[in-house]
Amino acid sequence: MNIEKLEKNLRDLILEEQIKLGYRKELLRLYYPLSSLNHLLEVDCTEEEMLERMKEFSEATRAHFGGITASSQKERFCIQIPPEGVEYVHEHQGEDDFLVKFIQTIAHHGCTLQDVETLFTQYSDQVFEGSYAGDDFDYLFYFRDNKPNDYRYCITFEGRHVIYHRFTPEDYVDYDFGEVIPVKGE
Incomplete structure (x- = not known):
């Protein structure tokens, strides 16, 4: 089990929430499908096995997250991060400059595709931009070289x-x- 990817993902999601809503030292609940946890931990677990892995993860990350708890229902997991874990991220994570500017850009009333393109290209010359013909979203952006991150937007x-x-x-x-x-x- 590789805990680093899940630990990073939790920190990223906590930070994203703090950028959007501000910091509060409070219990935070994040939800994941079983498949996402399997990807992040690089395992192939059933729901019951994942609950055991989450106990191991909680112990391994107690110093940072203060002892997370996890529950599940129909392969949907709720990970609860205690206030101490949220505070730890606030005090130690630092600011994700790209994410801050991304959220500021798209929160601006009247944000355009050009605004988003400009932001991404300020951070890398390895940007993928694609248009999507379906109903799920309009555009896909990501950094081909995974810098500053590997997320798909x-x-x-x-x-x-x-x-x-x-x-x-x-x-x-x-x-x-x-x-x-x-x-x-492209």
Whole structure:
């Protein structure tokens, strides 16, 4: 079991929430499907086996997260991070400059595709941008070289508002959204 990816993902999600809503020292609940936890821990567990792995994960990360707890129902897991774990991330994670600027950009009323493109290209010349023909989202962005991160950003423009979902590469593949057409002859 490789705990580093799940630990990083939890820190990233806590930080994302703190950027959006501000920091509060409180219990935080994050939800994961079994498949995501299997990807992150690099295991192939059943629901019952994953509950055992989560106990191991809690012990291994107690110094950072203060002893997480996990429950499940129909392969959907609720991971509870105690206030001490949320505080630890707030005090030790540092700021994710890209994520801060991304959230600021898309939160701006009237954000355009050009605004998003400009932001991504400020951080890398290895940006993938694709348009999606289905109903799930409008555009896909990610950094080909995984710098500053390896998340897949699925972006939808609804009038003058932008909605996004951020997936790990493995979860993005699992969802099988369909064909994404590269933009600008990529």
